Amino acid sequence: MPQRLDLDDGSLVLIIGSGAGGGTLGNELAQKGIRTLILEAGPRIEREQHIDDERQSFAQLAWLDKRTTSGSWRIAKDYPNYPANVCKVVGGTTVHWGGCSLRVQDHELRAKDVYGDIAGTNFFNWPLTLAELEPYYDKAEDKMGVTGTHGIPLLDADNNQIVMAAGAKKVGYKECSTGNMAILSRPRDGRPATIQDGFCFQGIRSNAKWSTLNAEVPKGEATGNLEVRSQCHVLRIEHDKSGKVTGVVYADKQGDHHRQRARIVCIAGNSIETPRLLLNSASSLYPDGLANSSGQVGKNYMRHMSGAVWAVFEKPVRMFRGNTMAGCIKDERFHRPDREFVGGYYMQTLHLGLSSFASRLAINLDFAGWGPEYARTMEAYEYMAGMWLVGEDMPRETNRVTLHPTEKDQFGMPIPNVHFDDHENDIAMRNHAYKRGAMVYDAVGATRIIRTPPGPSAHNLGTCRLSHRAKDGVCNKWGQTHDIGNLFISDGSQFTTSTAENPTLTIVALAIRQADYIADQMTKNF
């Protein structure tokens, strides 16, 4: 472990959060010889301590600080105080992610031009192109060990995928495989190949899955340039009279406050905490919060169209044998003007253990979450296959993260409220995806289909969007805030639009790219 960096050291780069964005950025900067400090709100729980039990793991990893919700989305009723399923540990949500690593599509970065005007949305083109991102995708895939890239073979299909792939073929889909996964199929870079032990949502006991906990953080620390200080919850960011940020105030695990100085501050707290921190840092110079001259901080919260389809078969499937997610149908990802919605989606295999599945089934669209039909369906668990649906959702200014007017957290800071209304495009896409998912399973003899609605969001996006013009968004094409030159956004909050793809690979690619930019700027500016 490197020596603890000094609280008064105003020459370092300070990153808030150690997930896909913050953890990657920290390692990249450290590799360049830049002294970097990551403040992580959660504890450091090494992979040997991860628990392959859904309930216990949830208590160990989840971000359980209270949040409130509003809006017409089901979450406000089903999970009013738990809108997002993210982690509060070193490694952030990469500790419990599924591993699906897809590049965005060119048209998605130009969505405003391609989709045209859609009432009730706030689309912009991204201020960068796929060609600009591609070299960084390449580095990200290499770093993460993504199957189907860099000569890494695809994973072998598990039971859940064998069933989905057979159905996909029967209905005429052409692009179905175990997909591009940051779960190793062969030993590489000090990590072993998967032993198909699942519990990907519960951590990385087997070490086959990439996360910042088992890859970026230890690699950065090995340089001697990175310190990761855990259980340090940042309360506000401070600035000088000129408006430049100078550091942060954080609470340690005893609740004691400390002031950490820094030359540059990068926020990567996930798309709810990142805008919350900017808003909670309001001052007389920035009365609406930091980097918020556009009024856009917290707006355009996106969470992907999602849902799940479960199918019962006459013979056993045993979907739980194998990785949590390792199957992908890509055929519906395109934007097709002949459909009744814009954008596209993917179907990806998903299994849950009996305990999580019971909770998920309790909120389903086809029958009561209790009683004879519920019990009969639970008894068919061994005979089930499952898929998750994930697609592009709409940026809307009214879907937003705000500070709760009265409720405060354990440190006395206002908690976040997350407001979300489904757009009719989300509903049309979800209905389409439910039908196509059912067709896939019907084609291989499903006896029953059960649909479950979106649960707490794993993909939290937008809220500090990249934009060409300062008045439209919060940061420029490098994630540097338009208002404050030494303040950066380094997580999925940057996403101008959600795109249909699982976001981690893009967050990692943007972080690698941002590290290059910061290193370059440090020689010239700030």
Place this chain on the structure above:
Amino acid sequence: MSIYRIIFPHGAVADEFYDHVVRKLDEQAVRDENFLGFLSNGVEVLSRQTASAWSALSPEARLRALRSAEETPFFQRLRSDFILYFYSNPAIWPLFGYEGPSNDKGGYLHRGFNDVDWIKKEEV
């Protein structure tokens, strides 16, 4: 217990696994008087709404009574606690064909991760 047998009717599952959930509720009721009151009041309201005593009702009548109480906080709490404690109990997993964690056994790599035999290889 008789309520749970109606809400979650797993005919082949022995009483002891239902008892496991009831014991969890009891433990909490002992610790928390408010919760005890909440439970007793819920049971009392439920009994008042049926024409005859709960023990005299047919299974169908019990199901109807519970349906009419579906939206009450009492019912919702009974339901969510059952789901929390019943299905997360590793002792019942074999009854549902769930084999649970495998990391310590070398994963499912050599224990059937791809053993679905009713789909032919050429179909995939």
